[in-house]
Amino acid sequence: MKVGAAGLCHSDLHLINGDWQKSLPLNLPKTPGHEIAGWVEETGTLVPKSIQKGDLVAVFGGWGCGFCFYCKRGDEQMCQAAKWPGLSEYDGGFSEYLLVPSYRFLIKVDEQTTFLKPEELAPLTDAGLTPYRAIKKVRHILGPNRNVAVIGIGGLGFYATQYARILGSGATVVALDRSDDKLEMAKEVGGADFSLNLTESEVRNKIRKITNGEGIDVVLDTVGLESTINLAVDILNKNGAIVVVGLFGKEIRTPLFQTVIQEYQIYGSLWGNYNELHEVIELAKKGKIKHQIHKFPLSRVNEAIDLLRAGNIEGRAVIIP
Amino acid sequence: MKVGAAGLCHSDLHLINGDWQKSLPLNLPKTPGHEIAGWVEETGTLVPKSIQKGDLVAVFGGWGCGFCFYCKRGDEQMCQAAKWPGLSEYDGGFSEYLLVPSYRFLIKVDEQTTFLKPEELAPLTDAGLTPYRAIKKVRHILGPNRNVAVIGIGGLGFYATQYARILGSGATVVALDRSDDKLEMAKEVGGADFSLNLTESEVRNKIRKITNGEGIDVVLDTVGLESTINLAVDILNKNGAIVVVGLFGKEIRTPLFQTVIQEYQIYGSLWGNYNELHEVIELAKKGKIKHQIHKFPLSRVNEAIDLLRAGNIEGRAVIIP
Amino acid sequence: MKVGAAGLCHSDLHLINGDWQKSLPLNLPKTPGHEIAGWVEETGTLVPKSIQKGDLVAVFGGWGCGFCFYCKRGDEQMCQAAKWPGLSEYDGGFSEYLLVPSYRFLIKVDEQTTFLKPEELAPLTDAGLTPYRAIKKVRHILGPNRNVAVIGIGGLGFYATQYARILGSGATVVALDRSDDKLEMAKEVGGADFSLNLTESEVRNKIRKITNGEGIDVVLDTVGLESTINLAVDILNKNGAIVVVGLFGKEIRTPLFQTVIQEYQIYGSLWGNYNELHEVIELAKKGKIKHQIHKFPLSRVNEAIDLLRAGNIEGRAVIIP
């Protein structure tokens, strides 16, 4: 396919830093870029006629075997043998063209009727997908008198506050970050009911107050540092759930007595599956989610990387080849 | 308690008609009115101090034994021994004062901070509660690329379209009724994405078109006539669910082959439970649901009954003692 | 593949009778047989090396497109474009050899370590799979103080009582049929706690007695006649579920008032999916399900059909080519 846009993700920084050399070993050189949208350029003989040259497509990034237990239940991103473009064997989307090994990993989008652009689609395939799965996993807990908090209003967190509203059945949404600008965005654009700066004193008390002393029922941690997980535990309501998608830290630690007595639930959540990506794109088609995108030409990719590393991207950086 | 308002419900018409003489036998005379809100007038010795004279309260109408399997899981409205004010042994709310046998059946609402009035609260206890439970029961089916239809935009249906939006995780909401005025209300106030008049020809085809040929994933039937259930079946998507709360008809009939092969699901749903009523009131407190109320003084209750019978109430009639 | 065994199913009788000419139109002639096991004979170029000539395999019968919403969630048997060997375009297993269009539809079984034979495997792919999915669908309802009834102890029902025990979390299992021999088998081999002959008077009262007046929480109807569904409704407990897999009747009819007030649930259930077939085969491997098989050589297939039609097969007839 011809790449139209490829999102830049903290995972790319982890790769560049070599943080995952042991857990995700790579043969270098490798082209990164795992959030990809563009147009079909050429199709193999097994591709059905519903997919044609020129079609706008989003690329689902978990290229599973299609045959194992996880693939057969739809979670191809959890397949033991899954390939991830830009993260494992296959090259990724920071490139003009990309080889996708099967049409099973594409979602076709009607460019004419939906008016979605590649730069809007690309981030949906990870930044937009990961928090969707995370919140969907615990939406049965949510409801009108429940509270949900999102820690970290970066590329994922910005979408997360929106999903908290859409999937939350009327729950109150609290955004938490260290940047006032990002918190402002979470409230104005992302639909958060409350926002709190993590550097403020009394964050815990303020949350108790917002929630009438009950605490938060679902905390989505898009960061994963010791400090954010500690906070998540401290603000959690009885029977509350922490869903971790951020990969910045080393460990998840919770106090045993409290975890048992209060019946906490802790979930790791990985990316999303193909049908979930369909759902995310459907939300975009319906205009129910907002995008916050900063476009960089492929030639300025290093600048974008530096900005992301410094925490100075509000929303998602997208590379345009 | 001193009754502030009591909603008028189709169930009251069924009672007056004698439709339920066999299934719900009553000793006459009986004061109807099972949707009740008002102020605490006097408290017994077992009532905790958090409930005081003058407090605004909504009455949960399923007065269960508190001890059986259903009560112990929270579904007191399903208790074998449940009493329902205005529908069984106890007199109801079309009266100045009402005896509530336990504080366990009250939900206290802060009149000062929430600005909710008895006439808004009363209908929530049945018209507002019944479709909430019905849709919550199947919300795991709903999502951005799913469709939900509400048949009958009466007292319940008006709330139902709102819940379809709030609990639907981005699902498309379709309102169906025979009255254009009610359909208009469902779209303008109730948040329906589409509305269709049941008397139009081609209703089924129009729904196929709206849903890209897929059909509806959840149909909430607030009517329960043979014709509405037939429609529900005809427009149902694979694996779709019909939830019936309306009691106008005699039978639920679905074609066997289709029901099995398409894996249809059919649910009856009864009123709601205490925690669900809390959730509904919380939505009202947060301003997330709209009310459509027509007030009648107790002296004009018969006029209200005639209007309801003729189908000329948009929203809910509420009796003010 | 070389067919080792192919089960004979009531669906085959429906086909032969022409019952489904409208719903499942076929180009004749057609070889029936959709419950198939045997050995790999030859493999195409896309087949992974883990599947080799000579391997014992069971054939999953819902040959979905692998790409749509239903396939991507694992329910290939619900795919709009699914092919079913012996029931639609493809020929079935009453034949020496069979063409399976993809290895994705095979489950490999180690003949040496599990000692399962093709004639045991073949019926698992439908008779053994369909009631498994049906009961798994409602196992969250079941528990130590719940009751489950299986109506019809034929090819499916014999497995069903076993699943009711295995998936029932300690529920009491009741078998219902018109044949004392089959009921005997359900108790002795199939693990039913109670059995009742449908032709007895007082079946309903006896069930009330067995269940301490509560009724049955899950009724699996493997027949689907008006009489069996009526019985299912009559014996149902509050909040009970009827799961219908039998296709003998025309309609599912339940009384509206009772269905709503008692919160009944009615489900159609279709065959099973690939992972569910894996689970069924795993039960067989572990020796946790028993088989009841009558082998007929391919030359005596018509005799087997006559016996099945007359209701004189206890367990499953299997054709051996």
Next chain:
Amino acid sequence: MKVGAAGLCHSDLHLINGDWQKSLPLNLPKTPGHEIAGWVEETGTLVPKSIQKGDLVAVFGGWGCGFCFYCKRGDEQMCQAAKWPGLSEYDGGFSEYLLVPSYRFLIKVDEQTTFLKPEELAPLTDAGLTPYRAIKKVRHILGPNRNVAVIGIGGLGFYATQYARILGSGATVVALDRSDDKLEMAKEVGGADFSLNLTESEVRNKIRKITNGEGIDVVLDTVGLESTINLAVDILNKNGAIVVVGLFGKEIRTPLFQTVIQEYQIYGSLWGNYNELHEVIELAKKGKIKHQIHKFPLSRVNEAIDLLRAGNIEGRAVIIP
């Protein structure tokens, strides 16, 4: 009530040690004993006639307010204001007589037809209840090709292996402990398929082998030490769940990357609720669970405490007043 038997629990040791002085402060002196069964001695005026002097009853130990969110959904043991006999304000069952403040906390058992004795009933109210809730919480994960492990075959673990079998839908059950005698009991009486001594080398490898390299899908940790939770993580399959009920350690620590990428789930689980205790007692009535009880007269309670502390009780010690 007249106490018939009261179980001795590790929680009693924690209390005696003063481990919970901060989290569960007590006014001393206090009579311990929170697993209680016996006979009704006298009833108050609000007690229904179905409960009479002389009735055999088990005491549900979470004495909730009956009115809050948790009580109204049935989880009275999670009520903020819950009293626990022998663990908080109320005295417990190491005594001849006990005051139970409401009949709502009793479960009546028919002594004549079920042949259950107080010493069998008492341990069911905590040792028998806690692992039941823990495993029920994750039973949707379990199935024929899933594996469940119980760490710690003490008072709770002995029941846990039995529930793993009953609620496990055919899952393979692995018992883990440091005592060969307890492991023997878990296999012979408790229905475990495999048992492994924690002091053996190669425990992790042996588990990989037993599970064909997949690992364990549900680990129930009845200990809660750093070493047992580490083991739980090491043997966990993708998407696996660790349920912790043991309170011996200080923290739950899991590696972040693995927890997220493998989508682990970690749950604390607290005691059980009233309906769950009904279910446990129903299993006992049906003869589906086995008891392992060591009776001590009240005069020898200190000896029993010493034996429990030394880990020398197989099954549950029960004090008989």
